[in-house]
Amino acid sequence: MELSERKQKILKVIVDLYVRTAEPVGSKTIAAQPDMDYSSATIRNEMAELTNLGYLEQPHTSAGRIPSAAGYRFYIDRLMQDYRLTTDETQSINQAMELRMQEFDRAMSQVGKLISQLTNLPAYAMTAHTGGTTVKRFEILPADRGSFILVVMTTDDTVRNKLIKLPLQVTDGDLKLLSAVLNASLTELPAESFTPELIDRVTRSAGAAAGLIPIIVDFATQMLEQCSRAQVYVTGQNRLLGHPEYQDLTKAQQVLGAIDEETISNLPAKLDPKSPMQILVGPENVSRELKDTSVVVTRFDIGEGMQGMIGVVGPQRMDYAQITARLSYFAEGLGRMFSKPELPGTPAKAEENTED
Amino acid sequence: MELSERKQKILKVIVDLYVRTAEPVGSKTIAAQPDMDYSSATIRNEMAELTNLGYLEQPHTSAGRIPSAAGYRFYIDRLMQDYRLTTDETQSINQAMELRMQEFDRAMSQVGKLISQLTNLPAYAMTAHTGGTTVKRFEILPADRGSFILVVMTTDDTVRNKLIKLPLQVTDGDLKLLSAVLNASLTELPAESFTPELIDRVTRSAGAAAGLIPIIVDFATQMLEQCSRAQVYVTGQNRLLGHPEYQDLTKAQQVLGAIDEETISNLPAKLDPKSPMQILVGPENVSRELKDTSVVVTRFDIGEGMQGMIGVVGPQRMDYAQITARLSYFAEGLGRMFSKPELPGTPAKAEENTED
């Protein structure tokens, strides 16, 4: 059954007010709203019906109404107005994005922090590699005496390096041979195919620098593994405490405990792969700890078989319109930033790495 | 004035009990302690004196006593017994350390998590580079068509790379020339000396691949900058909430707000550079938000002008003996792990990086 125009209007007012004040909304307050031309009694009747229909809840007999999960859902799907970012907001977001992102990883964690700050809620950011990656290319450079730099590039254009220190005297020719062997034997293979037999064969043909092989294979395996694993950053947990629904410490702890890296990294499985922006209201979250908590998440493509996800976690009562607007803006910017081919002067679509 | 043996004994019992129970300790409880051969009245007298001397505090007239900051300090400096790690503990620590640490950064964040878990307190881990770093070596490798991998190695043996995508056709010879020029002109220089004039000169002598120069310089600058900046990881903030002293949300928030990355990264300045393990009890912390909060921190060297720091933040009432024991064990292990020269099969003392 379709809600009457008036019921929708009342529901919307209730959600809007409740999101702002965190107090149950009474019929009188609603009647006092501008553009609300009915008496409190009429509104009371409508509210009673909305309650029967499951869109509202009453904490106790003599309190006003608050939206139920279904009420939020209806609001999100049907009533929510587009929130327009203010110039200030876009400016501060743009500024933050311009901050030189040396690494993709670090960029994501920065973004998480910023979102958390803007929304005053805990935020998370994660990257996930989608395809099966293999090594595209090995490169070995001599560094100091007895040190080598190993550079590995994978099919998803991740490049990593490692400084290897081994008391080993090898010539440039040895290294050339070694990298030729590696490139011939170990590229385009998933980590699973690095069998002992294969490694053994490679080692035998590697000549003087064969001592490097175990380290190289180890490193490549780790790297491929790591590429397939999602990376998650959670920040701003403490902001949760600012919201009245988490004044109850037990609850706050439960929720904080539930939004650690592990849990979040399992989130994507539960999401509809089609729509980029998703809102999970309270009980729609599968985990029991989050049954009074909402999750808003958006995805964006960063090319090369990689995806990014950013989102926030907060009370059901949150300003969905504002938050979705901000998240989209961010996601768009990040997507643009990281999937563009590199141009001089543009912040790179790249990540780097340290080696010690 | 030196405290009598008996006073010390009583103080120690009070700290031990209070750490365990978080309840003010009364004279009767103390008298009931095994090995305590005085009546509650005697103990009351002693407690009154200890209070006068500033080692104890009384929350209100009819409550027991709790240690003051000075009391904790005395306990830490004089009374604390060495805590012996149980086999279980060392095992779980060792296990965690064996987990393959692909990157130093990641290792530190893992360690932070583990400490937080073991101590049930928020923990932080940070790395700081101590010396002024310069670039030791540039290397440029062609990757795909129009892609190059830039590898930069600094004097502290950090190696980073970056994938550069530029629609540029260059020969191997061009790249050789380019890296020769870079190595000749930009190595052994701090980031400050990368003046426009210098860059200009380099660009002019770089030949066909000069288009890469701005990106390379940019990258090198960022990298040097980043090396000199401390990296901080804070985890387990939510564990703070489990402790009764932070049941008051305002307080919990204050403290959580105060232990973000920035604040922590300023911590080392306040520490005595000589002693590796340090405990800041309540008011000994400079920041006002932490006046009821203690910080335990330990440092360890990881060679190459780098230092690591791990620590925890918690209520004054914490089991200092246990915590310092665990931290030392960790610090020792980490120090060993990361300052050893690399051997085949050993987890590397290295860090890597991703490039996308």
Added chain:
DNA sequence: TCTTAGCACTCACTCTCTCTGAGTGCTAAA
């Protein structure tokens, strides 16, 4: 038929008051 005014009712919250008991300080005896 829909809307609204009016009224009795409900119930969370706040405030006050009392009671309880853990813990103290002091005194005097051992």
Added chain:
DNA sequence: TTTAGCACTCAGAGAGAGTGAGTGCTAAGA
């Protein structure tokens, strides 16, 4: 010097009364 005893203090728990925001229902008005 130690200890038993006693009067005193005071936070915290619990009970009871008062308050007021908000409700549902009824009956009158449009």
